[in-house]
Amino acid sequence: MIEPATGKKRKLFLLISIVVNVGVLGFYKYFNFISENFNLLLVSSRTGPIPMLDFILPIGLSFHTFQAMSYTIEVYRGHQKAERHFGIYALYVMFYPQMVAGPIERPQHILPQLHRLNKVNDSKFISGILLMATGLFKKMVIADRLGLYVDPVFSHPHSHSALELLLATYFFAFQIYCDFSGYTDIAIGAALVLGVELMKNFNMPYLATNLAEFWKRWHISLSTWFRDYLYIPLGGNRGPFYYTCFNLLVVFLISGLWHGANWKYLVWGLLHGFLLIGYQVLKKLRIEVKGYRFLKWLLTFNLVCLAWIFFRADSVGDAWFILKKISSAGGLTYTAGHIMDLREIGFCIILMLGLVAGEWCLRKSGGYPNSKKIIITLLLLITCYFLGIFNETQFIYFQF
8 A cells, every 4th residue: 555655645554554563562562561660650649550461472573573664664665566475475574584583674685585486505505504503502502501600690699799790791791692693593594594595683793892883783683773764764863963862862762672671671772872872972072092992892892791781680770789789899709619610610701702713713714615514514513412501591582
């Protein structure tokens, strides 16, 4: 209906589509959050509470809702023709490898691939299997191993020292990266085996030297989605500087809310928004430390890690407690064997450093021939078998 329409009618159809999509997402994901917070206000004014609903969140709702919205917006803008085949449209919205946790694709990239016959290609098939093995390694060997330390510490932050909390903070940064990028590798690899190419979603984000660069490297499909469909339509960096600051705060506020119906995600989003505004202020004042790339990387990495505390903590209160305890002068002790012994912690650190080095070498190598890919795949699978953590830990982003 959008495609042939013009003027106000065209905008009306788009608006209906967006309202329906956001409405379904809002009902399932945020109804109880809104009700809970209204109840707090209503109870304080001695009014009856709003009932909470008990329902199951549809699988991959946030991701395939944004993918569906991308389709109608692109049709509205004239960048994509309306899809007349319902089966192909449904496959685009809920393509099984990426349905649960992305990457969030654009219709002009995926729909043409779904319309043509994708013949089996040896190179793509082997590359896809290698990516899947890489994702399994990141998830089972690194992320789930780090989770054995991270989860108990963040569940009971008051029982741990500042050093233990600091170590858990850094471990979580790599846990969520290996967990999420591991899923993405599996999704891209599974699609590639079928001959479908999905977009790259991570580009070594922890090597960024400023926060703007970090968000160009982390969860690229979501970052570009917010840029193209929210930040730029709001005005982007056009107009007065305070408009740019306002637009950044809106985007990161909604980004935080998209991640979950909890105040801690809102704080995490706003924190990144204010940090980016600070970076933009420094750029506008032309204050930049030239050289010292290592120091800029170190500052960026630590700011991202500290922001992750709000993302991972069970509540905003716990996050503030962890931040205060980490910043305190005392408590820099570690109880050996409390959660992990020092050998296991050392092994985790070696795995994290090995991951960074391996990704760096792979990017510099420009790819390997199929024979080497097969050998690397087998080595990764063997490593997963002997060193993997088989505790059925769910992917972190499945909850979103």
